[in-house]
Amino acid sequence: MNCSRVRKWIPLYAGADLSARKSRHLEKHLEGCANCRTEVEEHKAALAGFQTLADREALDWPEAEWKALMVRLRSEKPERHRGSLLGPTPRKAWAYGFAILLVLGIAALILRSLLSPPAPAVLSEVITVTPAQPSRSFMKESAASGTSPQDVPFEVRTKQGALDRSTLAARPGSSKPAQDILSLTLVSQETGLKVHWTFNRNFEWEEKKQ
Amino acid sequence: MVELILGGRTEAFEPLITPYRKLLLTLAYRLSRNVEEAKEISQETLMRAFRYLGSFDRKRSFKNWLLQIEVNVWRTRGARTVDEGTLRELAARNATGDPEERLAGTEVRERLLSCLDGLSPREREVFLLRDVEGRSVKETAEVLQTSSVSVRVHLSRARVKIRNLVKERFPGLMQAHR
Numbered sequence: 001m002n003c004s005r006v007r008k009w010i011p012l013y014a015g016a017d018l019s020a021r022k023s024r025h026l027e028k029h030l031e032g033c034a035n036c037r038t039e040v041e042e043h044k045a046a047l048a049g050f051q052t053l054a055d056r057e058a059l060d061w062p063e064a065e066w067k068a069l070m071v072r073l074r075s076e077k078p079e080r081h082r083g084s085l086l087g088p089t090p091r092k093a094w095a096y097g098f099a100i101l102l103v104l105g106i107a108a109l110i111l112r113s114l115l116s117p118p119a120p121a122v123l124s125e126v127i128t129v130t131p132a133q134p135s136r137s138f139m140k141e142s143a144a145s146g147t148s149p150q151d152v153p154f155e156v157r158t159k160q161g162a163l164d165r166s167t168l169a170a171r172p173g174s175s176k177p178a179q180d181i182l183s184l185t186l187v188s189q190e191t192g193l194k195v196h197w198t199f200n201r202n203f204e205w206e207e208k209k210q
Numbered sequence: 211m212v213e214l215i216l217g218g219r220t221e222a223f224e225p226l227i228t229p230y231r232k233l234l235l236t237l238a239y240r241l242s243r244n245v246e247e248a249k250e251i252s253q254e255t256l257m258r259a260f261r262y263l264g265s266f267d268r269k270r271s272f273k274n275w276l277l278q279i280e281v282n283v284w285r286t287r288g289a290r291t292v293d294e295g296t297l298r299e300l301a302a303r304n305a306t307g308d309p310e311e312r313l314a315g316t317e318v319r320e321r322l323l324s325c326l327d328g329l330s331p332r333e334r335e336v337f338l339l340r341d342v343e344g345r346s347v348k349e350t351a352e353v354l355q356t357s358s359v360s361v362r363v364h365l366s367r368a369r370v371k372i373r374n375l376v377k378e379r380f381p382g383l384m385q386a387h388r
Contacts, residue, residue, distance in 0.1 A: 059232065
């Protein structure tokens with residue numbers, strides 16, 4: 001084992017804080033390395049110097065100040081429980097609980113996205129074949145304004161007239177005169193999918209798919 | 211004794227705290243390097259210990275709990291720079307004068323203590339608790355509310371700095387201890 005590898009262990013070794021396994025490796029290295037041995041000795045000498053100082057240097061309160069402090073303390077009243085929001089429960093427990101809730105929440109979101117049913121076929125097809133430009137997504141407007149559909153991957157047919165009998169029969173107030181309607185057919189040029197939309201004056205619509 | 215105090219016998223706090231009065235004041239001084247500030251830190255520590263005695267976990271060491279409060283008080287006040295005048299005052303006050311011991315001279319002790327100024331606040335906390343107060347790595351981590359790994363990292367850095375400073379300022383001390 002080379003010096004650069006074991007040198008980082010020396011400060012902890014000098015204070016007997018290195019693990020037994022690493023200490024054995026280091027001691028084996030020290031047997032053959034005078035430089036590292038010197039470094040260990042220097043660390044030990046510095047620590048011993050401080051510890052000698054510590055033993056001789058303890059400060060103490062002047063007796064009068066200490067008595068005055070004790071009198072002051074006695075005039076107060078200790079609280080039975082700390083006024084902390086977390087109370088006596090260790091903060092770590094709250095942190096772990098929060099982390100678990102967070103993980104469960106993320107897992108639930110992922111599961112939901114995996115298990116949720118796909119979007120309706122017609123809608124997904126329309127979205128698939130509709131280019132990204134927002135003006136193209138609103139087909140009714142371009143059809144009504146008579147713009148050329150060449151750049152749109154749909155064949156758009158519109159007609160005005162009355163709702164068919166079956167549709168009218170299914171509606172309340174069907175005895176009234178037929179309303180003006182707008183029928184819109186979208187045909188995907190790539191897949192051949194046809195979507196029929198029929199709107200009445202109240203903007204109610206029904207859809208037929210082929 | 212804690213129950214007694216919480217039950218209203220507040221005079222029992224003095225015998226409970228007396229064994230630690232030197233320890234708290236000395237650690238506060240080593241952290242702040244200022245006598246007056248050390249007194250204020252110790253006083254605040256005792257006030258908090260008394261006020262929050264009800265939240266003391268009986269399974270823990272009371273001494274470590276006090277040390278934890280003191281370190282927190284020191285952190286709350288913010289690390290201060292060293293006042294050299296105060297150092298001299300303290301050195302003079304604590305001169306015990308053992309002529310045969312190399313560290314007896316107040317000047318030497320003053321300069322040796324000044325090596326602590328080369329450490330960051332966290333390194334100083336770790337070094338003082340582990341190497342000067344003799345707490346274990348685990349206890350130091352508990353007092354500082356951190357992990358043992360973090361303590362080892364800061365301790366290692368602190369010892370390297372201390373060794374370099376002592377070697378530079380006290381080459382004779384290195385020789386004497388070998």
